[in-house]
Amino acid sequence: MRIPYHQFMPVRRKPKGARSSIGVAILALALGVFTLLLKLDMDYDLIPYLDLGLEQPFQDIFLILTVLFFVWFSLRLIGYFIEIAAAPRVGSYGYVRSTWKIISYSIWAIVLSLIFFYSAGGFETAILSIGLIGAALTFVLQKPLLNLMGWIFITYNKMYTIGDRVSIGEVKGYVTDIMAMNTALYEMGGWMQGETFTGRVSLVPNGMIFDMPIYNYTRDSHYIWDEVTNMVTYESDIDMAKKHMLDAAIEVVGDSMQKNHDHYKKHLELHDLDEAIPDRPTLRMALADSGVKISVVYWLPVERRRRIRSEIVERVWRKFSQDSAVEIAYPHMELVKHNPSSEDRKSTE
Structure with a gap:
């Protein structure tokens, strides 16, 4: 639905x-x-x-x-x-x-x-x-017939329709038209960062559905999942870092998730996943070589993904910057100079 x-x-x-x-x-x-x-x-x-x-x-x-x-x-x-x-x-x-x-x-x-x-x-x-x-x-006419068969498959199986946000192979965008030979996409990404529109209209042959994976962001619902991950040092206050990340996500998408929670579950094709849909952002942790990875997971309207992600990242950075107990881990090298004692020198000699 x-x-x-x-x-x-x-x-x-x-x-x-x-x-x-x-x-x-x-x-x-x-x-x-x-x-x-x-x-x-x-x-x-x-x-x-x-x-x-x-x-x-x-x-x-x-x-x-x-x-x-x-x-x-x-x-x-x-x-x-x-x-x-x-x-x-x-x-x-x-x-x-x-x-x-x-x-x-x-x-x-x-x-x-x-x-x-x-x-x-x-x-x-x-x-x-x-x-x-x-x-x-x-x-x-092997290629045109293959494209025509692709159009039949797209239409019959409802892989995507006009207005859907899809990714076909390496092309991503909004579907503006589905013709017998190709699909027109209002392109996103490309030379732009994230999922910003480029202004180009890409024509993708329908026969590509038989060789390329197709990702439909809006087939059963208008929401997608996303996460923001940061790594803090082992010396940091991990609990405080988790709190900062969770608070930042709640400030941005908390009200939206609670308001649209029932609406989101209602339009899922598989209602077995209803219990897996939270009504507020959640946290995930993982250990890395140089720190602790903390991820905040949330769902949001598909067309606002980059904007919301950017806002959460900015809020997390400001909260970390204002808290001296939390330090972001980054690749660096520490040189430790070791001065051997006199006994160590004698034993070496």
Whole structure:
């Protein structure tokens, strides 16, 4: 079960690309009407002084173009109005757009199949043509077919949808579009530190899902886990260091975790993990060669990860700096000069 994104992110009042969708739809309608008039004139001579003199094959082409333009116009226009009407109720333009893409692709598959059977002239001829064409395309278009199969897997298994934050191979970002051949990501990371947006849109071939691991940060919930780790020296007051780190995390995310605790558990796919979801930050410890590692673990909204992590680190540093009993461990070397006694010198001689 998905969490509506309007609880965390501002909802756009007007879908992106609305003007272009309407423009394309109007152009398709005009071309479709023009083609339909030509087709009717060839059959019934509706337009005086207009005689194209086209044979039957060309008339069939005009009929197919008419159907294609009509379907194009209908899907564009219906999709535009569905996005406007349904997105405010669902809370996510991305979820509505992703669902409509699946429906529109299915309609296109049915329409193109009917046109193919109509053009082939019969069922047996169409089956034979499909076999011959399929064998040729499988050999020539291996990569495009692999990407198409990837799109089918992504859509059917709901690996990710528009609006999800994902990592595919070495590319990380928000999914802005899922097309038949590739997935568009609003890239994060790259040359930027952490998960800051780079401003680039990356196109990832859908076939990569068969070879690369996919990480979806927002599939079942809008929260992810994170931790901040510091190492203090063995001479430090360990209990005081633990208190400083826990207090810093509680000051930043404590109220948010308590407020959204039940909401987070409600949207987990596996409710066996309910007891493992704390309502406040927790501590972990480990021993290292040069100090004690103290980690504070917490969960937070995915889009605020770097900001919250930075704030916790700053608060921990300030608390450590103000407490002389806590010393941060860092790599260094100490030289100890040993002065042997006179007895040691004699024994050596």
